[in-house]
Amino acid sequence: MIMTLFLCLILFITVLFFKKQTTGKNSNPGSITFPSPPRLPLIGNLHQLGRHAHRSLCSLSHCYGPLMLVHFGRIPVLVVSSAEMARDVLKTHDRVFASRPRSKITKKLLYDGCDVALAPYGEYWRQMKSVCVLSLLSNKMVRSFRDVRDEEISLMMKKIRKSSSLRMNLSEILMSLTNDVICRVALGRKYGGEVNFKELMKRLTRLLGAFSVGSTVPCLAWIDLLLAIQREKSVGFEIDRLSIKAIILVKGYKEIKFIFIDVLVYNRSSCFGLQDIFVGGTDTSYALMEWVMTELLHHPECLNRLQEEVRMICKGKPRVSEKDIQEMKYLKAVIKETMRLHPPLPLMVPHESTQDVKLRGYHIPAGTEVMINAWAIGREAVTWGPDAEEFRPERHLDSSVDFRGQDFELIPFGAGRRICPAISFAVVLNEEVLANLVHQFDWRLPVESTEVRTGVVESTGIAVHRMFPLYAIASTT
Incomplete structure (x- = not known):
């Protein structure tokens, strides 16, 4: 009896859905009519997303x-998968598409998008970006952290040398390096036993890359409560505690030391920008x-x-310097190809x-979410050839193609x-880490490794790296 009622309910919803689809097309000629794969009631195209959404899309x-238009539950998402279309979105109509959609996960973990990466387009975001660009990430500031990079790279080399031939x-070594550099640059010190910083960042990036069922299918929001609420609370609490501790330490300094947290406090900016530094600086660098x-x-x-x-280029030198790297064309090519x-x-x-716009003859209403598949763009045969x-x-x-935003x-x-x-x-x-590793x-690879034949499995999360650690053997030259 219950099964019969359930099937009748599904049939009723399906009939209403397709009726709405048909009448919607006739009654609203200005609606989005992009090419779109068929979708199911309630869930839209979610069933067509595999473990790795970038590959499925x-x-x-x-x-x-x-x-292409897909539907994640009730949310229509425009997916861009070519350099030509990315140019239209990110250059021709850059201002129109400069905002960010809200999500339940970022609301809980990142103070409702009050950071540089996820803040809606507007005056608040412009002020935050100005602090980051002028005070935190200018060329002068990057040069000022040279001693930190050199010290941490030297420590990494000693660690590898002790384990050479093993x-x-x-x-793990690369992740520890990036964590230590970011901690020293952002907070003025490395965090040891009192904070499992590496594990905290893993949990944060995994949650940020998680899919929120409730955001797309509101009637199924209870699934999010069962799966993630405790993890979100735990990670959010740890980040808050770390940020508050860092601010207290900075306010106790007699002089500004010009680490990231100093600048944020000095400019009366919220420390919410710390999450950008941790996630953007640690996980993505380590993954690359x-x-x-x-x-x-x-x-x-x-x-x-x-x-x-x-x-x-570095013949007779014990290590590679930033000046040496300027001459290393193949190193830069290797990094570009990996990106x-x-x-x-x-x-x-x-x-x-942020407003209605015409794109390639299609009408896009304000509030439309746009997802750019950089993975697909990097594999376009029309750009990169049959290989x-x-x-x-x-x-x-x-x-001449570069990765600094001018070549799509x-x-x-x-x-x-x-x-x-x-x-x-x-x-x-x-560049400095990789040059020193090969120098x-x-x-x-270990003799027992089979990944060259079987391939490398990707992880899930906002930043995609290897699912399983890379084991290798280093021998001194």
């Missing part, structure tokens, strides 16, 4: 085009380094060519239209008004 775009967890070393270990010929370049194949945020932080799926750094040696074929940091303001900080750290050590 890329596959759908092959059928429905680079400008199987080591390179993922991990993918670079993964690709190099899978392609020994590229690793050998990079080592030859670095060792020739192309493995953008740290495959689905960039979503945009939202777009292959790791081939040489393709960048004679190319390669946008790992985004573009337009909402481009990541920490590009210089991230690139300098990544001082020879690298190989």
